[in-house]
Amino acid sequence: MKEIKDIDTLDFETQSLADAPVEKRTFGSLLKYLILGIGFGIVLVKAEVISWFRIQEMFRLESFHMYGVIGTAVVVGAISVQIIKRFKIKSLSGETIKLEPKPFSKGQIFGGLAFGFGWALTGACPGPIYAQIGSGVTVFIVTLLSALAGTWFYGLIREKLPH
């Protein structure tokens, strides 16, 4: 069982698995995430990040657009994180902001490649799949269901996969 416990820590986006304090789920506290999500969806569409054509351009190295979007986002994010660390900025509720180091796993290679295959085919990473559905390309509902099936299948077989 210990091994399973260890690979639990490899999912960097699922935080309740760590013993982090969890804020109360009131309507108000969730509303801010709804508004942020709406903002994110608008940017994804308006910057054409959800465009299958833009993703093809990126992988064919025929346009700088997507490299510019992701590169700028990383620079802005990295500067922000450095500022938060340097000045020990706390969250609004007064908690110390926690930035967990990410341990290496072979999943980043095998899973990373698998996601890359899917990214080129669908022209969408997870955020854009949701935005695509909202924008009216309803067949992406099938892509989302299939991505959920892929997630579920990973959960089913992950103990047999190299990590």
Next chain:
Amino acid sequence: MLNNMLDFLKQPWHWSIAGVIIGLFVPTLLILGNKAFGISSSMRHICAAILPAKISYFKYDWRKESWNLVFVAGVIIGGWIAAHLLTNPEPVKIADSTKNYLQSIGIQEYGALVPTDLFNWDNLFTLRGFIFIVVGGFLVGFGTRYAGGCTSGHSIMGLSNLQLPSLIATICFMLGGFIVTWLVIPYL
């Protein structure tokens, strides 16, 4: 004045503007709620909520991650707003070389953000459409969970925190994309 602003918003946004806004999601989520930016985990929470099927990977309190599900619900609404209220009347201006190549592999529709001759309900029941829509989606879900994050969780949040595993993941995302774009899509 308001109309000018609306016209400005309706144009496709420059990569630098989009990049700055997307990058600012990292500190905004950290400061507002001590949350690490990441989208693909929402799919794990949906599985945990709907079909945990006694799989240990889905046995956790997904309700504690509600913020993430609310966020992606927002992304769907944002997608609707951008496409319906801030509509760009022009087709996506892709590179000529990309367009020439795509025409050579039979893609004819350039009016929308995605090639509607590829991504439509009828095409779902052809082998080609099935691979792009269904197999592609499955690989996105499987791969992001196996890698422990996606473009947001690894490439933006992880790289912002200078994590080597996130760099490895990002390189593999790109490598996988290059492989399928150059070696598979031309033959589909």
